[in-house]
Amino acid sequence: xxxxxxxxxxxxxxxxxxxxxxxxxxxxxxxxxxxxxxxxxxxxxxxxxxxxxxxxxxxxxxxxxxxxxxxxxxxxxxxxxxxxxxxxxxxxxxxxxxxxxxxxxxxxxxxxxxxxxxxxxxxxxxxxxxxxxxxxxxxxxxxxxxxxxxxxxxxxxxxxxxxxxxxxxxxxxxxxxxxxxxxxxxxxxxxxxxxxxxxxxxxxxxxxxxxxxxxxxxxxxxxxxxxxxxxxxxxxxxxxxxxxxxxxxxxxxxxxxxxxxxxxxxxxxxxxxxxxxxxxxxxxxxxxxxxxxxxxxxxxxxxxxxxxxxxxxxxxxxxxxxxxxxxxxxxxxxxxxxxxxxxxxxxxxxxxxxxxxxxxxxxxxxxxxxxxxxxxxxxxxxxxxxx
Amino acid sequence: xxxxxxxxxxxxxxxxxxxxxxxxxxxxxxxxxxxxxxxxxxxxxxxxxxxxxxxxxxxxxxxxxxxxxxxxxxxxxxxxxxxxxxxxxxxxxxxxxxxxxxxxxxxxxxxxxxxxxxxxxxxxxxxxxxxxxxxxxxxxxxxxxxxxxxxxxxxxxxxxxxxxxxxxxxxxxxxxxxxxxxxxxxxxxxxxxxxxxxxxxxxxxxxxxxxxxxxxxxxxxxxxxxxxxxxxxxxxxxxxxxxxxxxxxxxxxxxxxxxxxxxxxxxxxxxxxxxxxxxxxxxxxxxxxxxxxxxxxxxxxxxxxxxxxxxxxxxxxxxxxxxxxxxxxxxxxxxxxxxxxxxxxxxxxxxxxxxxxxxxxxxxxxxxxxxxxxxxxxxxxxxxxxx
Numbered sequence: 119x120x121x122x123x124x125x126x127x128x129x130x131x132x133x134x135x136x137x138x139x140x141x142x143x144x145x146x147x148x149x150x151x152x153x154x155x156x157x158x159x160x161x162x163x164x165x166x167x168x169x170x171x172x173x174x175x176x177x178x179x180x181x182x183x184x185x186x187x188x189x190x191x192x193x194x195x196x197x198x199x200x201x202x203x204x205x206x207x208x209x210x211x212x213x214x215x216x217x218x219x220x221x222x223x224x225x226x227x228x229x230x231x232x233x234x235x236x237x238x239x240x241x242x243x244x245x246x247x248x249x250x251x252x253x254x255x256x257x258x259x260x261x262x263x264x265x266x267x268x269x270x271x272x273x274x275x276x277x278x279x280x281x282x283x284x285x286x287x288x289x290x291x292x293x294x295x296x297x298x299x300x301x302x303x304x305x306x307x308x309x310x311x312x313x314x315x316x317x318x319x320x321x322x323x324x325x326x327x328x329x330x331x332x333x334x335x336x337x338x339x340x341x342x343x344x345x346x347x348x349x350x351x352x353x354x355x356x357x358x359x360x361x362x363x364x365x366x367x368x369x370x371x372x373x374x375x376x377x378x379x380x381x382x383x384x385x386x387x388x389x390x391x392x393x394x395x396x397x398x399x400x401x402x403x404x405x406x407x408x409x410x411x412x413x414x415x416x417x418x419x420x421x422x423x424x425x426x427x428x429x430x431x432x433x434x435x436x437x438x439x440x441x442x443x444x445x446x447x448x449x450x451x452x453x454x455x456x457x458x459x460x461x462x463x464x465x466x467x468x469x470x471x472x473x474x475x476x477x478x479x480x481x482x483x484x485x486x487x488x489x490x491x492x493x494x495x496x497x498x499x500x501x502x503x504x505x
Numbered sequence: 506x507x508x509x510x511x512x513x514x515x516x517x518x519x520x521x522x523x524x525x526x527x528x529x530x531x532x533x534x535x536x537x538x539x540x541x542x543x544x545x546x547x548x549x550x551x552x553x554x555x556x557x558x559x560x561x562x563x564x565x566x567x568x569x570x571x572x573x574x575x576x577x578x579x580x581x582x583x584x585x586x587x588x589x590x591x592x593x594x595x596x597x598x599x600x601x602x603x604x605x606x607x608x609x610x611x612x613x614x615x616x617x618x619x620x621x622x623x624x625x626x627x628x629x630x631x632x633x634x635x636x637x638x639x640x641x642x643x644x645x646x647x648x649x650x651x652x653x654x655x656x657x658x659x660x661x662x663x664x665x666x667x668x669x670x671x672x673x674x675x676x677x678x679x680x681x682x683x684x685x686x687x688x689x690x691x692x693x694x695x696x697x698x699x700x701x702x703x704x705x706x707x708x709x710x711x712x713x714x715x716x717x718x719x720x721x722x723x724x725x726x727x728x729x730x731x732x733x734x735x736x737x738x739x740x741x742x743x744x745x746x747x748x749x750x751x752x753x754x755x756x757x758x759x760x761x762x763x764x765x766x767x768x769x770x771x772x773x774x775x776x777x778x779x780x781x782x783x784x785x786x787x788x789x790x791x792x793x794x795x796x797x798x799x800x801x802x803x804x805x806x807x808x809x810x811x812x813x814x815x816x817x818x819x820x821x822x823x824x825x826x827x828x829x830x831x832x833x834x835x836x837x838x839x840x841x842x843x844x845x846x847x848x849x850x851x852x853x854x855x856x857x858x859x860x861x862x863x864x865x866x867x868x869x870x871x872x873x874x875x876x877x878x879x880x881x882x883x884x885x886x887x888x889x890x891x892x
Contacts, residue, residue: 139548144547149547153542158533158536159530160536160730162526162731163731195755202755211620227751227755228754344546344761345760346733363614364618367585368583368589369611369733370730373731374539374759374761378761
């Protein structure tokens, strides 16, 4: 970020495809709820969430076929807190949680703050970052393993897991008595007319729902990343008791944001249907533009708003910095998220980068053009890439 | 809480002196900032805080004589998060942090979530919950001790520590190379014309400021508990680096609340001077009323908005529940915070309760009258109290 700020100070326009910060307005009902706040008091919300916000989450889930009761939901300060609570509820210091690499980088932070060891199962870019077979995943499960954590649809890869993949995880969870923490922040962002399949639905049909913990967030589906509202949902009473105690210790999630979330959670479809169409157009633009440069390898993402690309470079951290310090074309450059940040091992993902297609179509096309130009001009280091 | 809800459902008016939830309006500038939110976007704030909110905190501290630079402040989701970040920054799993008992109960929660062991130094109610001498505190410091954590002015006791007490803690911190985490949420609520003395000021004069971490919050001083904005302030760069990483993992504190905090943090005195007067009146009422019942023992609090009372009962948890399930007078009762919740040992503080003087003067007087009536009628258990 300091490099981007410095580039901006030199008068360079930086296209931010590095973070999931959309340029899309939040639903008008949210903004109206904020502007219409009429009380003169700004009181604590209950630790587990305001009754109306919990009710709005149950409405939301019921529309999506989940059927949670109010006591199965705790409102959190963003999806981040839901994930952190889930990690702490299922694992103690020294325990392990299996993740798939590349993975949402903040999982590492939540795990390390709770003294939990994340264990990464490597995914293959050429296979569209789909899950390996059961035996390969099982190699990463040991006596200290407490949970498998997935993001579905995935950040950073844009992959949406198939019913077969989710069934394989359920099978492993049953065999080794593990929790599955499923981060479904991008639930609605599934493209090409596909229907989103949640591992919770499959587990419920199999009578195994008590092993599932959903970590959720309004941030992306309502383009409201600054409103820090998420939730943790589970039918597991023991997990709920533990999470209730964590919630108590931090007092409450923000009152205003909870109120603002109520109208859109209760009636999400008009906004999220429109949003899916918008991101699908953006995905098509970014994928089309990338396809025109044979040096940039990727698979078309099926969901979320990220695409993970493999570049003919030796070290994307260095490349990403160089984009901000030494590259510009007609006064513009771009900022990407280096792939290494999504891996545990320091030498993994060095030729990868995540792009977020959160900008409008023109800016996205421009960002990819800039990326191509940058690859033309980037001075490779002593370690050659695979171009 | 479920008992209080049930009492309410039976038509009983419950006077809530159990929690620090004031009935006082938030500053109008905060409410206007919320209602005037004009953007259609609700974006993430930077992890360390919005530049304008950090600047408002530096303004605020500069008015109070602290003189922090922007990079010495990280905006947090409430004071709770600041405390939790501070605990994690200074101590690893298995390390110890010294607290004084009775203590703010959530310190236990933050410590346990990070695998840190809180070690309690007992305080004497008859001594106004002031700190014991250096040798007594030192007995609780061992090789695993990393920090001493204080709330000043204190929650739950209302005690304000003297320069001599703070000097003693600084001496210990120097001798044993410890951090001091100072929770100054109630900074402005110091009564009887006294001037608040911060351990940070004393440490700065002694050139020892790098050992101090301030955990702060706008919740109480601006009657805005539902706006989850606090901060962590320290001149220690190493601590700041660690806290910056924790902040990054949870993405950001709520954007709206950060914006709402700006005008009052930049110009706090008009509101906080008025608020101090208001709480001083309430403190006087509650102390006067309590003094009329010789069975209720307490010292007059010098700060915050709590008073810790010793009651002629054997088990305040049982008494507090009984108040809600079996007692009422003219359709009213009160809810108190049982003393045991502020102690680590399960059998400590059983004859104590914390009252928050957050209600208006009439309701506070009524709450104390109800407490006296309840003591008349409370059926003592087999273990006799000390009445």
